[in-house]
Amino acid sequence: MGFDWHSTEITRATPLTATYRNTQNVRRFFHAECGEQFKFDRPFMAWLKTAVGQTMGDAADEWLRREAERRP
Numbered sequence: 001m002g003f004d005w006h007s008t009e010i011t012r013a014t015p016l017t018a019t020y021r022n023t024q025n026v027r028r029f030f031h032a033e034c035g036e037q038f039k040f041d042r043p044f045m046a047w048l049k050t051a052v053g054q055t056m057g058d059a060a061d062e063w064l065r066r067e068a069e070r071r072p
Contacts, residue, residue: 012057020048026056033060034067 002019010029022040030038033056044063051059 010056012055012060014056016048016051016054016056016059018052020052022048029056030060030063033057034063037067038063 003014003017005019005021005023006025008025010025012033022045027038027040044066047062048059051062
């Protein structure tokens with residue numbers, strides 16, 4: 001069985017897999033890591049699909065990097 005993105009605890013060390021899904025569980029993780037201002041956008045979702053092998057911590061850092069670039 002693959003990783004259950006709906007109910008398994010997600011940590012910064014959780015690897016992004018080919019079966020990654022944008023779930024409420026994932027959204028809760030990103031809100032905890034990035035703040036309540038977190039939201040999915042198409043470019044970030046596309047990045048997530050290509051980031052297999054990286055971790056959810058890497059993904060949170062990427063979102064924060066993108067957000068900082070967006071708001072100089």
